Amino acid sequence: MTGAATHLHSTIATYQQAFREHGRSEAALLWTKNKQAERFAALCKAIPDTSTTVLDYGCGLGDLAVWLSTHRPRAVYLGADAVPEFIANNREALPGLTFTHVEHPDFLQESYDHVVCSGVFNLNPTKTPEAHWQYVQDVLLALFRRTRKSLHVDFLAHDVDYKHPQGYHQDLSTLLSFVERQLSRRYELDRSYMPYEYCVSIFKNVEIERSRNVYASPP
Numbered sequence: 301m302t303g304a305a306t307h308l309h310s311t312i313a314t315y316q317q318a319f320r321e322h323g324r325s326e327a328a329l330l331w332t333k334n335k336q337a338e339r340f341a342a343l344c345k346a347i348p349d350t351s352t353t354v355l356d357y358g359c360g361l362g363d364l365a366v367w368l369s370t371h372r373p374r375a376v377y378l379g380a381d382a383v384p385e386f387i388a389n390n391r392e393a394l395p396g397l398t399f400t401h402v403e404h405p406d407f408l409q410e411s412y413d414h415v416v417c418s419g420v421f422n423l424n425p426t427k428t429p430e431a432h433w434q435y436v437q438d439v440l441l442a443l444f445r446r447t448r449k450s451l452h453v454d455f456l457a458h459d460v461d462y463k464h465p466q467g468y469h470q471d472l473s474t475l476l477s478f479v480e481r482q483l484s485r486r487y488e489l490d491r492s493y494m495p496y497e498y499c500v501s502i503f504k505n506v507e508i509e510r511s512r513n514v515y516a517s518p519p
């Protein structure tokens with residue numbers, strides 16, 4: 301098994317253990333304090349309520365699907381996750397929605413208008429922060445290839461006074477430098493919705509109206 305596969309399988313094993321202990325709950329996702337509504341509203345701010353396709357990469361227990369059904373009812377949803385037990389349970393609990401088991405975005409065949417990636421990089425069970433950051437970049441590059449319009453990703457903030465030993469807290473300036481150099485200069489950082497997490501929405505459409513030097517259309 302490669303280092304990347306071992307790393308991911310430790311992450312998967314951690315979620316499997318939490319799911320065995322807690323069942324279908326936020327504790328199985330290692331989330332706390334019922335903050336999904338605030339998190340999803342920030343992540344999806346730039347996703348319109350039109351019949352666009354949304355890939356929820358690292359969907360966990362499909363909470364975003366439930367949120368979208370109220371807040372973006374016209375969105376067409378696909379949930380993808382590396383934990384087979386989450387996928388099987390979602391298919392039972394949320395019939396009518398589509399879920400697929402996948403361990404890397406390159407295994408997905410399609411493209412999607414919007415990709416949301418919530419909490420996927422929170423755990424770093426085996427690597428140095430530098431090595432985990434390499435992994436994060438690899439997955440973000442692959443996800444950006446999968447979207448036609450935008451990628452929305454969140455992280456635990458770097459400047460907090462408590463860090464879980466297996467938690468990964470993303471340095472903001474390192475992230476933004478990567479986004480600008482390797483993904484797109486058209487992005488929006490949001491640190492306004494929670495003190496200890498932030499998200500970035502990264503847009504594909506960078507066409508410029510040259511006569512005024514503004515973007516030619518909304519993202």
Ligand SMILES: C[S@@+](CC[C@H](N)C(=O)[O-])C[C@H]1O[C@@H](n2cnc3c(N)ncnc32)[C@H](O)[C@@H]1O
Pocket residue numbers: 308311312315329330331357358359360361362363364380381382383386402403404405417418419420421422439
């Ligand atoms: C903190 S949970 C968040 C779940 C969901 N996005 C949410 O916000 O409720 C992180 C999820 O990312 C998934 N994940 C982590 N690495 C992954 C990868 N490489 N491919 C697919 N899913 C992954 C985990 O299995 C887990 O379900």
